[in-house]
Amino acid sequence: MAKSLLIISRQSPWSGPGAREALDIVLAGGAFDLPIGLLFLDDGVLQLAAGQNARALQQKDLSANLQALPMFGVEELFYCVDSASARGLGDRSLDEAQPLAAAQITALIDRYDQVITL
Amino acid sequence: MAAVLLIESAMKFAIAVFSAAHAPSSRRALLFAQAALAGGHEIVRLFFYQDGVYNASDAVVTPQDETDLPKQWRTFITEQNLDGVVCIAAALRRGVLNTEEAGRYQRDAVAVSAPWELSGLGQLHDAVQDADRLICFGGA
């Protein structure tokens, strides 16, 4: 059985290539049909803010890539509710992402074989 | 008997490095890798991602009285005959090219050569599947 991998994405979408490079690991895993999960934590939850405008910074649209995750076979999507409320995150894109409290995140990490937090 | 025990407890490690050669975490990655082999364990692959690609750069010049980490990696990988894979997308973005990629994108600067190999993120996933443990080094 394939080993499962949880990616914990902690970078805001506009702080450099960090958020995109975290997502690239997820997409590559999805392309190989591997069991892969993605959790947005700390500033990473800001990737989920609705109505972002990548063109204002002449960047590629990360949210569009996030929306495509379920199509790439990545359906295990989560975000930390504490991080979201601490950052006043209101309307969110990516409806598929499930809110998790701290204890649920501990259980989530336990459930995966390996984890990368970046 | 001791040898048997050693074999039974041997683990397979995948080691991923996310920080530049001058970051303390990259030195830590090398020392961990050396300790893993010294402990009788196996390293299935060293994977260099994000700023970790700079560890593979021949273009790094370290002052003589400082630790030359790219050189130490090269020696370690060569002597131990390890698989040192640099993420190609991360390397292109940071100007760490091998001859093939420099040719493809018409660049003069070639910074990576054997024993390093440029390849895709699939090699990271592949290593995770092969290994008992994935250990990441990066940040500070």
Place this chain on the structure above:
Amino acid sequence: MSTLHVLSHSPFGDERLTSCLRLLGTADALLLCGDAAYALQPGTAPFNALENRQVKLFVLAEDAQARALQVPDWAEAIDYAAFVELSIHHDKVNTWL
């Protein structure tokens, strides 16, 4: 199941330690290396948080030594060989990059 969490950023002005302590499971352990070792500076908020939490705590000996930090009796200083063993003893290692 247990996770070895590894921190390397200074706990001052960075939220990794706080987030990590929030998610730490009862069987988990924490290894401080690099500037994360500054969490062992007595009388500081990170030091008190770690002491009160009674987490299974390790610090890379070279990092404590380099920074002139005393290792309290509720933490254990380890070398790289022990770091390798610790990573095997736990089911996975979560480095906060």
